[in-house]
Amino acid sequence: MLITVQSGEMLREAADLAVLVTFEEIPLPAEVAGLLEAADYSGHLKQSLLLYPRGAVTPRRLLLIGLGKLDAVTADGVRQVAALAAQRARELQVAAFTISPLADLPLPPETLAQAFAEGLELGAYSYSRYKTGLSKEQTFAVERVTVFTSGAEEALRAGVTTGQVVARAAALARDLANGPGNDITPAALGQVAIELGERAGLRVTVLEEPELVEHGFGGILAVGQGSANEPRFIVIEHGQQAVGRPTICLVGKGITFDTGGISIKPAEKMDDMKMDMGGAAAVLGAMQAVAELGLPLHVVGIVCAAENMPSSTAYRPGDIVTTLSGKTIEVLNTDAEGRIVLADGLFYAQRYEPAAIIDLATLTGAIMVALGPHAIGLMGTSQELADRLGRAGEATGERVWQLPLWDEYREMMKSEIADLKNTGGRYGGAISAAGFLAAFVGDYPWCHLDIAGTAWVERPLKAYQSRGATGVGVRLLVELLRGYVQ
Numbered sequence: 001m002l003i004t005v006q007s008g009e010m011l012r013e014a015a016d017l018a019v020l021v022t023f024e025e026i027p028l029p030a031e032v033a034g035l036l037e038a039a040d041y042s043g044h045l046k047q048s049l050l051l052y053p054r055g056a057v058t059p060r061r062l063l064l065i066g067l068g069k070l071d072a073v074t075a076d077g078v079r080q081v082a083a084l085a086a087q088r089a090r091e092l093q094v095a096a097f098t099i100s101p102l103a104d105l106p107l108p109p110e111t112l113a114q115a116f117a118e119g120l121e122l123g124a125y126s127y128s129r130y131k132t133g134l135s136k137e138q139t140f141a142v143e144r145v146t147v148f149t150s151g152a153e154e155a156l157r158a159g160v161t162t163g164q165v166v167a168r169a170a171a172l173a174r175d176l177a178n179g180p181g182n183d184i185t186p187a188a189l190g191q192v193a194i195e196l197g198e199r200a201g202l203r204v205t206v207l208e209e210p211e212l213v214e215h216g217f218g219g220i221l222a223v224g225q226g227s228a229n230e231p232r233f234i235v236i237e238h239g240q241q242a243v244g245r246p247t248i249c250l251v252g253k254g255i256t257f258d259t260g261g262i263s264i265k266p267a268e269k270m271d272d273m274k275m276d277m278g279g280a281a282a283v284l285g286a287m288q289a290v291a292e293l294g295l296p297l298h299v300v301g302i303v304c305a306a307e308n309m310p311s312s313t314a315y316r317p318g319d320i321v322t323t324l325s326g327k328t329i330e331v332l333n334t335d336a337e338g339r340i341v342l343a344d345g346l347f348y349a350q351r352y353e354p355a356a357i358i359d360l361a362t363l364t365g366a367i368m369v370a371l372g373p374h375a376i377g378l379m380g381t382s383q384e385l386a387d388r389l390g391r392a393g394e395a396t397g398e399r400v401w402q403l404p405l406w407d408e409y410r411e412m413m414k415s416e417i418a419d420l421k422n423t424g425g426r427y428g429g430a431i432s433a434a435g436f437l438a439a440f441v442g443d444y445p446w447c448h449l450d451i452a453g454t455a456w457v458e459r460p461l462k463a464y465q466s467r468g469a470t471g472v473g474v475r476l477l478v479e480l481l482r483g484y485v486q
Helices: 075-091 109-123 153-178 186-200 209-215 218-224 270-275 278-293 338-352 365-371 383-396 407-411 429-438 474-483
Strands: 002-007 018-022 048-051 062-066 096-100 144-149 203-207 232-238 247-258 298-308 320-322 328-330 356-361 376-380 400-402 446-450
Touching: 002 109, 002 153, 018 075, 048 075, 062 075, 075 096, 075 109, 075 383, 109 144, 109 153, 144 153, 153 270, 153 278, 153 474, 186 203, 186 232, 186 247, 186 278, 186 298, 203 209, 209 218, 218 298, 218 320, 218 338, 232 278, 232 338, 247 270, 247 278, 247 338, 278 298, 278 356, 278 474, 298 338, 338 356, 338 429, 356 383, 356 474, 365 376, 365 429, 376 383, 376 429, 383 400, 383 446, 383 474, 407 429, 429 446
Parallel strands: 002 144, 018 062, 018 096, 096 144, 247 298, 247 356, 356 446, 376 400
Antiparallel strands: 048 062, 203 232, 232 298, 320 328, 376 446
16 A cells, blocks of 8 residues: 655645544534535544535545544554555455544654554455455455645655554554464464565574474473474574663464373364464564664564464373473473474573563453453553553553553462473463563563453454454554663
């Protein structure tokens, strides 16, 4: 999608569709107000009304979309309004439309334009890779959007550029998590990383099973040993370690399909378990954006990829697993596999002596019980890092909610016959899982993001979502990383 910014009066410019963003309690332009009754439209957030002006203004169609009260405008409101505009244009089969205003709002122009561009791109997203025989109407895409403004053009253009980079990265994550398990295997994730490295100038290392055995990646090997699709450990690097340049490690759970293993899941909704690599998808998407934005940081993306299957070679309840760190894990439930692969990834991250380690994982059903689909569960050892993530969450609409990680939760994960056990029981399950992960991060600042409730939606909760993968974590991570250089 080509998004351009120009000065001018949108209502005087020819267009098949013009989108006028409106506000509660602020009168419409006189030529527009004359086209409707006052009771027809109030301008509250996400309200829309399509008009055919018939010469009252120059555009052939005029779509009003409300952004609510002017003094209460948020970046996420802008994101959702932009998504609605893109979706309505697609419904009307309009390849190009104009929109105004995008200035004089209570947000910095660059922030405003970034949110707007993200909303346009995310709202236009659809996943139809495996559909055949689609009609022209079904494959129709909006190609061009012209933003009319009365000022701050350069800042708006910069924001649009950033927003499109971030949205493309989120779309990559959505594509990966929406992809079926027979195509998105651990080897396929490795290939995606290699191609990303070639495309974006990132350094990529993919360890295959013989190398995992040689180096002692016991956690990933144990989880993946039941599958014909061999596991992979993927490292993607942007930038170099240097004085004054922080190293940030992003670690993603990459279970490309999760049956639960021997502790098999119920059949209902097991098909959704193709998205159990949502954390890995977010890391890959974030690394793409980091490279395209050229952030002056050393960022290391780590993906722990395996398929959790039941078979004669699968790991069993009662097994003892020796991880990369040398610590041992008593396996009580093979469906608590994500934390086992992350144990290797988190310990590996320590070799970079990072300023921060952040992991993302669709880790527990318990976080869904606690927070539902509206917030990411956050636990960690660094309050400063947690606060940074909190601010990034508010800016992106990918909000986090911090839960405690007291020593008592770590104690829950101690085993009588090994160093740790992989489940601490039903109660406090999301936090005890984080307590398990904390054993592998050393003294480095670390936060765990449990995205199990936010990585997948059956029914869109926001205008820029669609059924399936949300790509959650990409925009959050990019905002966090940009905060280190601003």
